[in-house]
Amino acid sequence: MFSERALSPCRFFLVAVLILLSFPGAAMSAELSASPLAESLRERLQGPSEAEGASVKMAMAGEFFQAPAMVLRFYEQRAFQPVWVDDDGPLRSMHALMQTLREADRHGLNPTMYHLSALDALLTSIGQDRGSDTMSAMAKAVDLELLLTDAFFLYGDHVLHGRLHPETLGDVWFGDHSQAEVDLVQVLHEAVETNQLQAMLENLHPAHPAYKGLLRARAQYREIAAQGGWSSISEGAKLQKGDRDRRVAALRSRLLVTGDLAPDSAPGDDLFDEAVEQAVRRFQQRHGLEVDGIVGPATVAALNVPVKARLRQIEVNMERWRWLPGQLGERAILVNIPAFGLEVVERGQPVLTMRVVVGRPTRRTPLLSADMSYLVFNPHWYVPPNIAVQDKLPLLRKDPGYAARQRFKIFRRGAGDATPIDPSAIDWSAVNAQHFPYRLRQDPGPSNALGRVKFMFPNPFHVYLHDTPSRALFAKPERAFSSGCIRVEKPLELAEYLLGETGAWSRERMRAVLDTKKEHTVWLPTPIPVYLFYGTAWMNAEGAVEFRQDLYDHDKALEQQLQGMLPPPRDGNNLNIAMRY
Incomplete structure (x- = not known):
């Protein structure tokens, strides 16, 4: 507090300067004279809506704001000085923003979400009113200024975080690895000050190479769509090398469109020759099908997916990348569920890849991210209650010797592991889902399910990576067989990589520990982030676009929600955009 003594002129000046520097809006007020437009902005924003707490029902030109609190904060910090229009009309910054909004579909976003219809109508009306000095013209300029700012924040939020909250789609949890928060108000201040608005908005998009690959893939498939897409292949008998069939000519044309068949191939030839077989193999490889060069029902079904459906598939995958942090970490483990694959990535480049088995559609592997902190050699398997009842109880009823052969020990629930119960002493016919007072633990050994x-990364779904005795499953093209956890093809290679930085864990030492048949926990020197991801479209290292089946119907659900998102409502009664303000 200041004393009650009068301040000297010098001290008064210093205090005034400090006060101005403490409040950005006040400092700007000292530098800029208030224009009529700025005064109108102040009156509009600090009118009834401020008393209502910057209600989301604040409307301009009949459209309701999606980010009213951010709009108010932005203008308060710059003393209500406009950034898109001035007393003489629109500024260059407005044209830069409008161009970005019109090109939002390049990133799979819907341009109509960003007030474009109202903005175009306002620009037309303002152009017709040019030269007039009416209150109506000023009101339109204020509407234009504020709607543009709201559009900036809405577009920026969609670019940074996606149009939907991933948690609304079910088994999704990103914990501490969700997208970092960015202050879009500060971004807009910097964009205005540096005159780099388009570049700064572009930099908000995901920087990961996978997203940039999807961006290129979308441009490629939009070009195919613009040229008419491709024709369907008629159903019929399988086609393979040596066959002569009128459908082969259609097959050639179809494979030419997506670059699987070389352009110099005879397009009207009805012979299934070596070139066609190799093109079919490339197509099958790109779509995760069995690569045999034979056009059967599964290959025909993939060939006949329309180009517009492939574009929508690319777009929903772009949306998922917006849910992840811009940087996945110096090192990370990425599991792509529909691709049945795992990559260990260092500085954006894969250093270890392997096949995986994921959850079946009735027992889905969740989407999540968490830090892997330890691994366990020779693990016990504590059978989850649902698996004990649904999978193991029928086997125990049918075969009393099953538990002993598979090295299961049975304990009474709540009694600890001190005293196992003899399976033969249990009347399994009296045990059911409603009455199952037991816990099952499988000891280490060749038949252990883990x-x-x-490899442990604590998470709400209690899933993890593990080895498996069922090695033959890795040879199958589709590998959704687990109860939710992820079985890995190369467990010792993964363990060797994770423990490599210690310098104390050679392959020989790992095998020595495994030979003891005793459980052994090893904590990682540095936790590594794990991402269980759902990617059904991506561009591979050779520049070809790969697609996978929508294993859990996640694409379908996400596409339906995105298509159901309407442009900003004009009546304020159906705000359906989940924002973070």
Whole structure:
């Protein structure tokens, strides 16, 4: 507090300067004289809506704001000085923003979400009123200024975080690895000050190479769509090398469109020759099908997916990348569920890849991110209650010797692991889903469901990576067989990589520990982030676009929600955009 003594002129000046520097709006007020437009902005924003707490029902030109609190904060910090229009009309910054909004579909976004219809109508009306000095013209300029700012914040939020909250789609949890928060108010201040608005908005998009690949893939498939797409292949008998069939000519044309068949191939030839077989193999490889060069029902079904459906598939995958942080970490483990694959990535480049088995559609592997902090050699398997009842109880009823052969021990629930119960002493016919007072634990050994090692990253779904004795499953093209956890093809290679920085864990030492058949926990020197991701479209290292089946119907659900998102409502009664303000 200041004393009650009068301040000297010098001290008064210093205090005034400090006060101005403490409040950005006040400092700007000292530098800029208030224009009529700025005064109108102040009156509009600090009128009834401020008393209502910057209600989301604040409307301009009949459209309701989606980010009213951010709009108010932005203008308060710059003393209500406009950024898109001035007393003489629109500024260059407005044209830069409008161009970005019109090109939003390049990133799979819907341009109509960003007030474009109202903005175009306002610009037309303002142009017709040019030269007039009416209150109506000023009101339109204020509407234009504020709607543009709201559009900037809405577009920026969609670019940074996606149009939907991933948690609304079910088994999704990104914990501490969700997208970092960015102050879009500060971004707009910097964009205005540096005159780099388009570049700064472009930099908000995901920087990961996978997203940029999807951007290129979308441009490629939009060009195919603009040229008419492709024709369907008629159903019929399988086609393979040596066949002569009128459908082969259609097959050639179809494979030419997506670059699987070389352009110099005879397009009207009805012979299934070596070139066609190799093109079919390339197509099958790109779509995760069995690569046999034979056009059967599964290959025909993939060939006949329309180009517009492939574009929508690319767009929903672009949306998912907006849910992840801009940087996945110096090192990370990425599991792509529909691709049945795992990559260990260092500085954006894969250093270890392997096949995986994921959850079946009735027992889905969740989408999540968490830090892997330890691994366990020779793990016990504590059978989850649902698996004990649904999978193991029928086997225990049918075969009393099953538990002993598979090295299961049975304990009374709540009694600890001290005293196992003899399976033969249990009347299994009296045990059911409603009455199952037991816990099952499988000891380490060749038949253990977790194999020789499990990799732990604590999460709400209690899933993890692990080895498996069922090695033959890795040879199948589609590998959705687990109960939710992820079985890995190369568990010892993964363990060796994770423990490599210690310098103390050679492959020989790991095998020595495994030979003891005793459980052994090893904490990682540095936790590594794990991302269980759902990617059904991406561009591979050779520049070809790959697609996968929508294993859990996640694409379908996300596409339906995105298509159901309407442009900003004009009556304020159906705000359907989940924002973070």
